[in-house]
Amino acid sequence: MxxxxxxxxxxxxxxxxxxxxxxxxxxxxxxxxxxxxxxxxxxxxxxxxxxxxxxxxxxxxxxxxxxxxxxxxxxxxxxxxxxxxxxxxxxxxxxxxxxxxxxxxxxxxxxxxxxxxxxxxxxxGSSADAQIRAYQLSGHDLKAVNQWIAEATVVG
Structure with a gap:
């Protein structure tokens, strides 16, 4: 099969x-x-x-x-x-x-x-889902997506 x-x-x-x-x-x-x-x-x-x-x-x-x-x-x-x-x-x-x-x-x-x-x-949701959400919530600002990625990948 x-x-x-x-x-x-x-x-x-x-x-x-x-x-x-x-x-x-x-x-x-x-x-x-x-x-x-x-x-x-x-x-x-x-x-x-x-x-x-x-x-x-x-x-x-x-x-x-x-x-x-x-x-x-x-x-x-x-x-x-x-x-x-x-x-x-x-x-x-x-x-x-x-x-x-x-x-x-x-x-x-x-x-x-x-x-x-x-x-x-x-x-x-995946990382892509969160990035799309950040983009939409920011009024379609790619800088907000970059900021989300930076914050999401920081080891605390």
């Missing part, structure tokens, strides 16, 4: 180092969010490494859906509705499916609680 859940992140092997690069559409201004997402990525990597046969079933259509969903995630963030062969799926539902799928791998890695807490990001 093709894995349609890899839609709002990108993982790729490094050609220079024995590592996998993680690319996320938004930079986390909260250390906790970065840790939660790193745990989710780590669990996804284990899930895929333990099941190499999943790559055999990926079709051209699956790849096109993944590309579309990457764009949707970048454009709509926490309000994203993903495309699937069965129709639209909210980001909350998709994240729930991903968490259910990788929960055994997350437990084996000792980070199941962190993976499950990824849902909290959707509830409270």
């Amino acid at each position: 093709p894995d349609e859940t890899h839609v709002w992140w990108a993982m790729r092997p490094s050609f220079r180092h024995p590592t996998i690069e993680l690319r996320a559409p938004d930079v986390c201004t909260k250390l906790e969010d970065a840790i939660l997402l790193a745990c989710l990525y780590r669990s996804l990597v284990r899930y895929l490494c333990e099941r190499p046969e999943l790559a055999e079933d990926v079709t051209v259509v699956d790849r096109a859906i993944a590309v579309e969903n990457k764009w949707r995630a970048q454009r709509y963030g926490t309000e994203c509705v993903f495309a699937t062969k069965g129709g639209g799926v909210s980001i909350q539902e998709m994240l729930g499916q991903v968490i259910a799928r990788v929960s055994g791998d997350a437990a084996a890695l000792g980070c199941l609680a962190e993976v499950e807490r990824c849902r909290d990001i959707l509830v409270r």
